[in-house]
Amino acid sequence: MRYRATVAYDGTAYRGFQRQTHAPTVQAALEQALALISRQPVRVMGSGRTDAGVHATGQVIAFDVSWGHATSDLRNALNANLPEDIAILEVREASADFHPRYDALSRCYEYRLYVAPVRDPLLRERAWRLSKPLNIEDIHQAAVCLVGTRDFSTFGSPPHGENAVRTVHQALWRVDPGNSYTFTIIANAFLYRMVRTVTATLVMVGQGDMTVGAFQGILAARQRALAAPPAPPHGLTLTTVCFADGT
């Protein structure tokens, strides 16, 4: 039976989602918990390969396992065997051909930032600290230029053999209390490091180091070297993956 599950994790201790030979990964931790409760090797598929240090509140995975009990019991058994920084929020039965990566229609990421003269120890693994203030009006103007279907080569690399055309549905900056900001971006799919590179380049705009016009120019230029280096991973969270059945 194929199951689909929603997973939350604190990415701080992991070298990203995808399994690697000699490093702790979220995928390996999930596969280990599944192997423990099913007494057989289980392969986990994920919706997105989050980088080292990136978090998730709504990563979607799928796996095949024999389980004779309720899906809520499977969720509880997995949580009892997972480390404290990973949790299964929900498990449901899926069709035998369900694939969390190929069937996903869109992904939503959030990037958290704050402006402060001194680092906040309680946010050190959750948000990017900026010391220079942001002009949020300029950021709004640049962010809306991202919406639409276009070649995003300026902001990231596609997997081998794919093109760099993606459709961004939303790119929204919210002002939070305490000089904090949350950047929410939704697209059908993202290029490698695209969210972090877009975030850091929009911060350049907000700090007056790039005009809105120049941002539009580099977006059109399709040259990776024109964008900022990627923002640090710890501010980023994969929050939602959407599928054709409306979930």
Place this chain on the structure above:
Amino acid sequence: MRYRATVAYDGTAYRGFQRQTHAPTVQAALEQALALISRQPVRVMGSGRTDAGVHATGQVIAFDVSWGHATSDLRNALNANLPEDIAILEVREASADFHPRYDALSRCYEYRLYVAPVRDPLLRERAWRLSKPLNIEDIHQAAVCLVGTRDFSTFGSPPHGENAVRTVHQALWRVDPGNSYTFTIIANAFLYRMVRTVTATLVMVGQGDMTVGAFQGILAARQRALAAPPAPPHGLTLTTVCFADGT
């Protein structure tokens, strides 16, 4: 010269604020950083002895050190020598007899909770997870009974030789998004484990395991055994300490 500083820390890795012989503490980390930059042993005084795992965004400390430069340089030098989970937010000059504990007029603590069927990995060191919902109206009714000057023996022990009379100025529960709650309590001073014991007992009221009338009864009874065991430390943060000069 005596200096006064505001300190933020993630208490997860520490055995509390106060120095101990064989355990990492916030006080020891601060004294080590001060010794490094001043090349002499320095003793730090704090406003409150937060327990192991308890956080702070506004702990106030004082120390004597010779420093020939601006207070902002002292702040930056300290932050450069402190671990990532402790930061000095501000340093200012203080009078030679300033004492952050004896001169403090009030302390404010916040306790964060959320109700969810599964633990949230991103809140595991920041908030207490409850699986049973809270009736916030009952909690409000019980919490207001705490306000005033009374003997709080039911909820904690005083330091050796002191009485248990304290003045609670505010005890307020805020409903946050995502089935989350923040309990804010302000008093002139607190007994040992008082905030965590009050929090856990109010949760009993909110979950229907104690009536508001029974809560008033145990508050009047001055018997520690009648209250709930203390709530876990990781939900608690010392947010503000107030002094006679209005700061």
